[in-house]
Every structure is written in C-alpha cells, then in structure tokens.
Amino acid sequence: MTASGIGAPVRRKEDQRFVTGQGRYVDDFNRPGQAYAYFLRSPHAHAAIRSIDTSPAMIMPGVVAVFTGDDLAADKIGGLICGWMIHSKDGSPMKAGPHPALAQGKVRYVGDHVAVVIAETLAQAKDAAEAILVDYDVLPAVVDTAQATKAPVQVHDVSPDNTVFNWHLGNKEETQAAFARAKHVTKIDLINNRLVPNPIEPRAAVGEYDFGTDNYTLYTTSQNPHVARLVLSAFIGVAPEHKLRVIAPDVGGGFGSKIFIYAEETVCVWAAKKVRRPVKWTSDRSEAFLSDAHGRDHVTHAEMATDENGRILGLRVHTTANLGAYLSTFSSSVPTYLYAPLLSGQYDIPAIYCEVDGVYTNTAPVDAYRGAGRPEATFVVERLVEKAARELGKDPAEFRRANYITQFPHTTPVIMTYDTGDYAASLDKALEVADYRNFQQRKQESARNGKLRGIGFSSYIEACGIAPSQAVGSLGAGVGLWESAEVRVNPTGSVEVLTGSHSHGQGHETTFAQLVSDRLGISIDQVSIVHGDTDKVQFGMGTYGSRSGAVGMSAIAKAIDKVIAKGKKVAAHVLEASEGDIEFKDGRFGVAGTDRSLAFGEVALQAYIAHKFSGQDLEPGLKEGAFYDPTNFTFPAGVHICEVEIDPDTGVTKIERWTAVDDFGVIINPMIVEGQVHGGIAQGVGQALLEGTVYDQSGQLITASFNDYCMPRAIDLPSFQVGMTVTPCPSNPLGIKGCGEAGAIAAPPAVINAITDALGHEDIAMPATPQAVWRAAQKARTLLAAE
Amino acid sequence: MTTVSLTVNGQPVTADVDPRTLLVQFLRENLRLTGTHVGCDTSQCGACVVHLNGQAVKSCTILAVQAHASVVTTIEGIAGGGELHPMQAAFREHHGLQCGYCTPGMIMSAIDIVNRKGNALDEQTIRAELEGNLCRCTGYHNIVKAVAAGAQAMAQAPLQQAAE
Numbered sequence: 001m002t003a004s005g006i007g008a009p010v011r012r013k014e015d016q017r018f019v020t021g022q023g024r025y026v027d028d029f030n031r032p033g034q035a036y037a038y039f040l041r042s043p044h045a046h047a048a049i050r051s052i053d054t055s056p057a058m059i060m061p062g063v064v065a066v067f068t069g070d071d072l073a074a075d076k077i078g079g080l081i082c083g084w085m086i087h088s089k090d091g092s093p094m095k096a097g098p099h100p101a102l103a104q105g106k107v108r109y110v111g112d113h114v115a116v117v118i119a120e121t122l123a124q125a126k127d128a129a130e131a132i133l134v135d136y137d138v139l140p141a142v143v144d145t146a147q148a149t150k151a152p153v154q155v156h157d158v159s160p161d162n163t164v165f166n167w168h169l170g171n172k173e174e175t176q177a178a179f180a181r182a183k184h185v186t187k188i189d190l191i192n193n194r195l196v197p198n199p200i201e202p203r204a205a206v207g208e209y210d211f212g213t214d215n216y217t218l219y220t221t222s223q224n225p226h227v228a229r230l231v232l233s234a235f236i237g238v239a240p241e242h243k244l245r246v247i248a249p250d251v252g253g254g255f256g257s258k259i260f261i262y263a264e265e266t267v268c269v270w271a272a273k274k275v276r277r278p279v280k281w282t283s284d285r286s287e288a289f290l291s292d293a294h295g296r297d298h299v300t301h302a303e304m305a306t307d308e309n310g311r312i313l314g315l316r317v318h319t320t321a322n323l324g325a326y327l328s329t330f331s332s333s334v335p336t337y338l339y340a341p342l343l344s345g346q347y348d349i350p351a352i353y354c355e356v357d358g359v360y361t362n363t364a365p366v367d368a369y370r371g372a373g374r375p376e377a378t379f380v381v382e383r384l385v386e387k388a389a390r391e392l393g394k395d396p397a398e399f400r401r402a403n404y405i406t407q408f409p410h411t412t413p414v415i416m417t418y419d420t421g422d423y424a425a426s427l428d429k430a431l432e433v434a435d436y437r438n439f440q441q442r443k444q445e446s447a448r449n450g451k452l453r454g455i456g457f458s459s460y461i462e463a464c465g466i467a468p469s470q471a472v473g474s475l476g477a478g479v480g481l482w483e484s485a486e487v488r489v490n491p492t493g494s495v496e497v498l499t500g501s502h503s504h505g506q507g508h509e510t511t512f513a514q515l516v517s518d519r520l521g522i523s524i525d526q527v528s529i530v531h532g533d534t535d536k537v538q539f540g541m542g543t544y545g546s547r548s549g550a551v552g553m554s555a556i557a558k559a560i561d562k563v564i565a566k567g568k569k570v571a572a573h574v575l576e577a578s579e580g581d582i583e584f585k586d587g588r589f590g591v592a593g594t595d596r597s598l599a600f601g602e603v604a605l606q607a608y609i610a611h612k613f614s615g616q617d618l619e620p621g622l623k624e625g626a627f628y629d630p631t632n633f634t635f636p637a638g639v640h641i642c643e644v645e646i647d648p649d650t651g652v653t654k655i656e657r658w659t660a661v662d663d664f665g666v667i668i669n670p671m672i673v674e675g676q677v678h679g680g681i682a683q684g685v686g687q688a689l690l691e692g693t694v695y696d697q698s699g700q701l702i703t704a705s706f707n708d709y710c711m712p713r714a715i716d717l718p719s720f721q722v723g724m725t726v727t728p729c730p731s732n733p734l735g736i737k738g739c740g741e742a743g744a745i746a747a748p749p750a751v752i753n754a755i756t757d758a759l760g761h762e763d764i765a766m767p768a769t770p771q772a773v774w775r776a777a778q779k780a781r782t783l784l785a786a787e
Numbered sequence: 788m789t790t791v792s793l794t795v796n797g798q799p800v801t802a803d804v805d806p807r808t809l810l811v812q813f814l815r816e817n818l819r820l821t822g823t824h825v826g827c828d829t830s831q832c833g834a835c836v837v838h839l840n841g842q843a844v845k846s847c848t849i850l851a852v853q854a855h856a857s858v859v860t861t862i863e864g865i866a867g868g869g870e871l872h873p874m875q876a877a878f879r880e881h882h883g884l885q886c887g888y889c890t891p892g893m894i895m896s897a898i899d900i901v902n903r904k905g906n907a908l909d910e911q912t913i914r915a916e917l918e919g920n921l922c923r924c925t926g927y928h929n930i931v932k933a934v935a936a937g938a939q940a941m942a943q944a945p946l947q948q949a950a951e
Contacts, residue, residue, distance in 0.1 A: 011879055011880060011882075012879070012882070014887070015878070015879040015884060015887075016871075016879070017887075018884055018887030018890050019862075019871065019875040019876075019878050019879055019884065019887075019890060019891075019894060020822070020862065020863065020866055020871070020875065021820070021821070021822015021823070021861065021862035021863045021891045022822065022863075023822070023887045023888075024821070025821075025824070025888065027815075027821075027825070028815075028821035123805070123807070198923055199886070199888070199923055200824075200826040200832055200834055200886070200888045200889045200921060200922065200923050200924075201824070201826065201886065201888040202825075202826065250886075250887065251886065252824075252826075252886045252887065252888025252889075253885070253886040253888060253923050253924055255923065284827075284828045285826065285827035285828050285829065285832075286828060504886055505885035505886030505887070505924045506885070507885070671882050672882065674882075675882050675885060675924075675925060675928075675929060678925055678926035678927075678928040678929065679885065679923070679924045679925050679926045680926075681926055682923075682925075682926030682927065683923070683926075705827070705828070705829045705831070706827050706829050706831035706832060706921070707829050707831060711831075711921050711923070712926075712927075713917070713918060713921065713927075714913070714914040714915075714917040714918070714920075714922075714927040714930065714931065715914045715915050715917070715918060717914075717926060717927055717928075719910065719928050719931065720926065720928055743926075
C-alpha cells in the first residue's frame with residue numbers, strides 16, 4: 001500500500017474548496033439575464049381543476065410568463081416516467097397513471113404542480129403565484145397505505161382500486177409446505193415508516209437555451225446527469241439528446257432523492273426557450289418536504305417457520321407498499337426487486353414467498369431512499385429473527401449464527417446468488433467489540449438505577465453494485481446499469497478520469513484518484529476526476545445503490561488496463577524492444593531482464609509526439625475508454641449491535657453503544673468508508689427513533705418543516721464503534737462490494753430490537769419517540785405486574 | 788430600497804437593498820459570497836451561520852438592514868494568508884464533512900463554540916452546542932472529533948484567532 005494508493009486513509013482532495021466556502025452548488029450558479037421560477041402547488045390532496053385563470057398574475061410586477069399544463073401539452077412535452085416495468089402475478093403490466101409535469105385537469109397530492117410563474121425576482125414570482133385563480137372541485141383523499149385499496153377514492157383512472165401491481169416472488173407451494181412441517185411459527189406485523197430524505201442542499205435547477213446553436217443546458221442537483229438527459233430527451237421530449245447538456249456540479253447530498261427526474265427541472269429547461277432567458281428555480285425546504293420523493297412506507301405481515309432445532313424452514317411475507325400519487329422514476333423497482341430478493345438475509349432459508357401490493361395514495365411519490373427496499377427487507381427479516389429467537393428461548397446471536405449461510409456461492413429462493421461472505425466472522429468481531437458477554441451486568445446496573453437496558457442485533461445483507469444489465473432487463477428495467485469511464489493521459493503525464501459516477505459527498509475525487517495512483521504509479525495530485533457534465537463525460541448511469549466503487553471504479557480500472565496496454569506498445573517502439581518484453585511496474589515501462597525503462601510520463605509524451613513510431617503501426621495518443629457491466633450484484637453484509645438505555649419515566653431512549661462490523665470487500669479509503677457507515681447509521685437511527693412523516697386524513701402534510709419533522713442532531717447520536725472484516729468480492733476486478741447504504745439498512749432493526757429487548761414486549765412502532773416508548777414502558781409495567 | 792453599509796470579511800460594502808432582503812440573500816446574491824448556504828426556511832439547519840460582530844448568527848434569520856454598521860465574517864473570511872483556519876483544517880483532517888453543504892455553517896458555529904466555551908471541549912458539550920446545525924451525511928461522529936481537534940488547534944494559533 002502506498003501513501004495514496006488503495007487502502008490508504010487519504011485526506012480528501014475536494015475538501016479544500018468545501019471548507020473554504022468555494023464549493024459550487026447549483027444555486028451558486030447565476031446565468032446572465034436569468035429569471036426566477038416559482039411553482040404554484042396544490043393545497044389539496046385530491047381535486048379536479050375546473051379552471052385556472054392566470055391573467056391576474058400576468059399583470060403583476062416583474063412577471064415574465066405564467067405557464068400551466070396546457071402550455072406543456074401544446075408543446076407536446078410528455079409526462080414524467082417510471083423506468084421499471086413491474087408485472088403483476090397475472091402477467092398484467094403495472095397500472096401507470098399519467099404524470100404531467102404541470103397538472104392537467106387534476107391534482108393528486110398536496111404540493112402537486114399546478115402552474116409556474118417566471119418573474120424578474122423570486123419575490124415577484126411568489127407574489128404573482130398568489131394571484132393565480134384556480135377553481136378546485138375538492139375530492140376525498142386516501143392517504144393510509146393499508147386502506148388504499150378499500151377507500152372510495154380513485155387516484156388514477158387506470159386503477160379503479162388504487163392498485164399499481166400485485167406482484168410476487170419466490171415459491172408459494174414450497175413455502176406452504178415448509179410452514180406445514182414447522183414446529184414453531186413466529187408472526188409479526190410491521191410498519192416501515194415513511195421518511196423524507198432531506199439532503200441539506202435542497203433541489204435546484206437552472207435551464208438555459210441558446211438560440212444561436214439550438215443547445216439547451218440544465219444545471220441540476222442530480223445524482224445521475226446522463227440519466228436525466230436521457231429521460232428528458234427520449235421520454236419527456238424537452239430537447240434532443242445531442243442538444244441537451246446536463247450539468248450536476250457540487251451536489252449537497254442526495255440519498256436517492258436526487259436520482260429522479262422531477263417536474264421542476266423539466267419545466268425550467270423547457271421554459272428557458274419559451275421566455276428566451278435562463279430560468280432558475282431553487283426549492284425551499286417546505287417545497288422539498290412536499291415534493292421530493294419520499295422513502296419507505298410499507299405495511300407488512302410476515303411469518304417465519306422454524307423446526308424443533310431452531311432452524312429456519314421458511315418465510316412468507318405480505319407487504320403493501322405506498323407509491324404515492326404518481327410513479328416516480330424508479331419507484332416500482334424499490335418495493336419489488338430491490339426488496340423481496342433480500343428477504344433471505346444472511347440465512348439459509350429453504351423456502352420464501354413474498355407478495356407485494358403497490359398502491360396509489362394522495363401523497364407525495366415514494367421512491368428510492370438510502371438503501372431502497374433493502375432496509376425494508378432487513379427490517380422484516382431481523383425483527384422476525386429476533387422475535388423468533390426470543391420465542392424459542394435462544395440467544396439472539398447464536399440463533400442467527402445457527403442459521404447463517406456458510407457455503408458460497410449460495411442461491412436463495414428469491415433469485416439472488418450470494419458470491420462470498422463470512423457472516424460468523426463479522427458476528428464474532430461485533431460481539432467482542434460490543435462486550436456482549438458483560439451485557440447482563442450492565443443491564444442489572446441500569447435496573448438498579450431505574451432504567452431499562454436492551455441490546456439489539458441486526459445481521460444485514462444488501463445487494464449493491466447495481467447491476468448486470470441483462471439481469472435487470474429481464475426483471476423490467478428500462479435501462480442498462482453499466483458504468484462508463486475514460487482515462488485521458490495528457491502529454492505531460494497528468495491524468496484526467498471522466499466518470500459517469502457522480503459524487504455528492506462520497507469523495508470520488510479522492511478515492512478514484514487513489515485507484516489511478518495505485519495502478520499507474522503517479523501521485524494523486526497528478527489526477528483529476530471529472531464528473532457531472534454530459535458535455536465532458538460521454539456516458540454514465542450515475543451514483544446510487546452503492547455502485548460507484550463496484551461498478552464505476554471497475555470501469556475506470558478497465559480503462560486503465562487499456563492505457564497500460566497501449567503504453568506498452570508505445571514503450572516498445574521507444575525502447576526498441578518487442579511489446580511482449582515490456583513490463584509495467586511501479587509507474588515505469590521497462591524491458592524485462594534489463595535496466596532500460598521509461599517513466600509513465602515519458603511514455604505519455606512519446607505517445608503524443610509520435611516521433612518513434614509510424615501512425616500506420618500505432619495510433620498516436622494515450623486515452624482509453626471502457627464500459628463495465630457487472631457480472632453479479634455485490635453483497636455487503638455485517639452485524640450491527642445497538643445497546644440502549646430507556647428511562648421509563650420519560651420514555652427517552654439513549655443509545656449507549658453502537659457496534660458496526662461490516663464486510664465491504666476491498667476498501668479503497670477506510671476513512672471515507674467509515675464516514676459512510678456513520679452517516680448511514682445516523683439515518684437509520686433517525687428512522688427508528690425520530691423521523692416520521694405524517695399526513696392527516698385529508699392529505700395535508702403535517703410534518704413539512706424541520707420544526708415538525710425530527711432530523712437527527714448531534715445530541716441524538718453516540719459515537720460509533722466501527723470495525724471491518726474483508727472477503728474480497730469475486731464479481732468485479734477490484735473486489736469492492738460497496739458501503740454507502742449499509743448503516744441505513746442495518747440500523748433500524750438493531751434499534752427496535754434493543755428497545756423491545758429493554759421493554760420485554762414487541763409492541764413498539766417506528767419512530768420510537770419518547771412518547772411512544774413511554775407508553776410502551778407503561779405497558780411493560782402492566783405486563784410485569786400481571787405476571 | 789434601503790441603503791446598508793457594513794464590513795464583510797474586512798471589506799467595507801454599501802448597497803441598496805429591498806428592505807425584506809435577508810442577510811443571507813445579501814451575502815449570496817449581492818456580494819456573491821456563496822459559501823454561506825441555505826438549507827431550510829425555519830432557522831433550523833444552520834447552513835447559513837456567519838459571525839455578526841463576532842457572534843454566530845443564522846443569516847437567514849436577520850435582515851440585511853439589521854446588519855447595518857456591523858462587522859460580518861463568513862466562511863470565505865476566516866482563512867488567513869493562504870492558510871486554513873485551524874477549524875477548517877480540523878474538518879479536513881478528521882473527515883468532518885462529506886457533501887460539504889452544511890460545512891460552512893458547521894465551521895462558523897464551531898469557532899463560535901470555542902470562543903464561548905474554550906479550547907478544551909468534551910464530546911457532550913460539542914454535541915449539545917451543535918444543536919442548531921444539521922448534517923445529513925456524517926452522522927456527526929467525525930464533526931465532533933473535528934470540532935474537538937480544531938478547538939485545541941485554535942489554542943495553538945492565537946494569532947489567527949485574533950485576526951478573526
């Protein structure tokens with residue numbers, strides 16, 4: 001390991017600009033002559049629009065234009081799309097209702113887009129929006145996930161009972177048989193609470209149109225600018241793909257919510273041509289709460305069958321997944337193929353059957369949020385396993401261990417083939433770090449102080465490195481999920497890497513440079529990582545699903561291999577040796593068995609001046625590109641242990657210890673990986689203890705600001721004990737599994753298992769707020785008294 | 788329009804502003820000091836923290852006209868002579884940031900904590916004092932470490948502190 005190569009905790013290159021206030025986020029961009037957009041949003045969860053009168057707004061000071069859905073339709077701008085086709089059990093395609101960027105005839109959730117005002121200043125646009133007269137015929141709304149198919153409300157004409165799909169995975173008959181021979185069945189009902197992603201940078205967009213060249217430019221807060229360009233051009237039809245440049249500069253966190261192609265960005269780039277000026281929109285936080293795609297929102301009943309020895313025989317799960325009022329970009333894949341295939345967890349379960357009903361409600365669209373389907377699956381599996389262990393009187397750690405998969409590759413009943421792992425190794429290390437053997441002592445000590453102490457486990461698995469294009473294509477994906485890279489060696493020997501991955505906090509400018517430094521033997525200061533601009537980077541699928549290391553860096557590694565191969569050809573000419581005798585080692589091209597060699601930079605220069613070879617023999621230049629398509633998903637896994645102490649008088653849950661032992665395969669930069677784990681845990685703890693999205697029965701979002709939606713603060717969290725085990729991933733050239741989502745996947749069941757352990761009963765839902773925990777603690781007292 | 792005059796990062800500035808202009812808008816839009824960020828509209832997130840007459844304030848919560856005749860320091864104004872402020876250096880060294888969006892506000896709050904609470908800060912003090920700053924990326928673990936280290940480093944760099 002070199003000081004800046006793979007495995008080194010290199011300090012981040014990008015931090016110089018971030019700590020000095022020189023980062024450039026979308027809202028920091030101002031284009032000459034720009035006007036400001038403000039969206040008039042529906043105050044009703046469900047209403048027919050009888051009429052919209054924009055004329056009073058048009059005469060307000062500073063107003064440039066006011067547009068409605070009719071204007072988009074007149075320009076043949078298509079609706080927003082959902083790019084993953086799910087088929088129901090009966091083979092019928094999912095019922096996708098229309099999703100216009102600006103409402104056409106109907107609004108379906110509070111915050112739905114009714115009209116846009118474009119004005120000289122934002123304040124003028126806001127003032128004018130208030131003057132628009134919309135005549136609504138307010139309709140009853142449905143917001144409750146479990147009631148969606150029973151309510152006398154129809155969100156979309158295509159779906160009379162609000163069902164999007166009735167999907168399933170696994171083997172129903174085998175699972176029934178497994179339950180028939182079970183000695184014990186553990187049952188659980190779970191709600192996976194709806195979350196608002198809330199990256200601290202709100203979404204923003206600047207649309208621009210150049211009449212001279214017919215080129216459109218969109219600056220946008222995107223995790224995947226190329227996907228945005230593809231969707232905006234091929235499906236929505238805003239601009240031809242070759243005329244549309246999408247720039248995603250520094251982006252202030254995404255967590256999934258900036259994957260999607262939303263109405264506001266679409267309207268900004270379209271309107272820029274209409275008003276012949278750049279159009280800028282920046283979300284405020286209230287708008288973000290209303291209109292960013294939310295996460296989770298499942299209602300689940302699950303059962304686990306075990307035999308007389310405590311072996312798991314089978315699992316059956318029924319989930320209702322709330323998809324909101326419209327199908328967002330990848331929403332249909334989240335509660336289906338990103339969920340049910342993870343229901344085997346780390347366990348050897350012979351039979352699994354899962355049914356998922358996707359439903360429409362009059363709420364904000366629900367799509368991928370950190371972990372996307374995998375946290376929901378892990379919550380089901382790890383709550384069930386914990387409860388089963390308790391019911392069977394077994395130690396929760398040892399019950400897990402007894403059911404772990406130990407042979408690889410292992411094919412589960414839910415289509416996944418785990419390539420490698422050592423789950424017992426993570427468990428052993430976690431038990432040691434958590435000082436599990438002395439837990440009972442600590443519990444007694446807490447009891448003496450009138451406190452309830454509990455410990456909770458989470459043995460999670462995730463499927464990352466998304467994904468083999470053929471595989472996802474067969475499952476309904478509308479795109480391939482490869483990644484592309486170009487490694488551009490300059491004549492002076494410095495290197496630019498153009499990557500389709502996008503960094504919005506992950507530190508790619510450092511970790512990707514570490515890979516180049518490691519492979520080419522040059523300093524990371526000689527490497528620039530270029531991303532987030534479709535005019536610079538040829539193609540890309542972007543960053544989500546913990547894919548930038550396993551997929552994005554694999555593409556870079558592939559391109560580096562090509563650069564080295566080409567470099568050998570150049571070196572062979574310069575050194576007057578045969579190509580087969582050229583070795584590349586420690587940053588030098590040398591002739592095997594001699595002391596003749598050239599530094600990497602010398603070969604780069606020779607490749608461009610091309611004096612030592614004829615252009616017929618060898619093309620000048622040293623620049624190579626690669627597409628990398630994964631051969632399998634990757635399977636990061638680990639064990640998190642949460643230890644809590646509850647004050648039964650106040651209901652306050654304090655996390656006393658957090659142990660995380662994760663296997664992410666090969667690690668490029670442990671400092672950055674640990675940071676990803678910390679952040680993921682914080683979001684998972686937020687879900688478990690603090691964050692809950694509340695709509696009232698009329699569909700008003702009650703938790704629409706940081707005053708009402710409880711984000712985790714520093715005081716809510718402990719410091720974390722983070723450890724690693726490593727089984728290199730065999731499915732990609734770097735051995736990387738991915739680390740971005742692990743904490744958010746592992747944490748919620750660990751917290752709830754700890755709380756239920758402390759309480760002595762299972763009746764607590766997320767978020768386990770002090771009020772909820774206080775009530776549960778009173779119930780525990782009642783139960784105790786009754787015994 | 789109202790005229791405001793103040794000192795920002797050591798430079799005197801005067802501008803005519805709409806009276807409803809917030810200080811953060813004035814900094815970002817009039818002065819193009821875009822290091823100060825806006826992350827919410829309820830004064831919760833702290834991405835907009837700057838120093839007003841030496842004290843941390845959320846610049847989304849006061850009007851530009853209220854800062855008239857004041858001295859304002861933003862994230863762009865704390866590094867001296869090409870050297871990072873010790874708190875900036877500590878955030879970098881301890882990986883106290885990921886996406887960087889909350890970072891300017893975090894650093895300005897952290898310096899204010901040190902000014903009020905001294906250079907020896909324990910974990911609980913730091914966590915409690917960061918009440919007004921939200922981060923969605925780091926889980927605060929490394930921010931807490933960075934603030935503790937930065938606080939200590941500030942004791943070793945009295946000149947920079949005085950310059951601030």
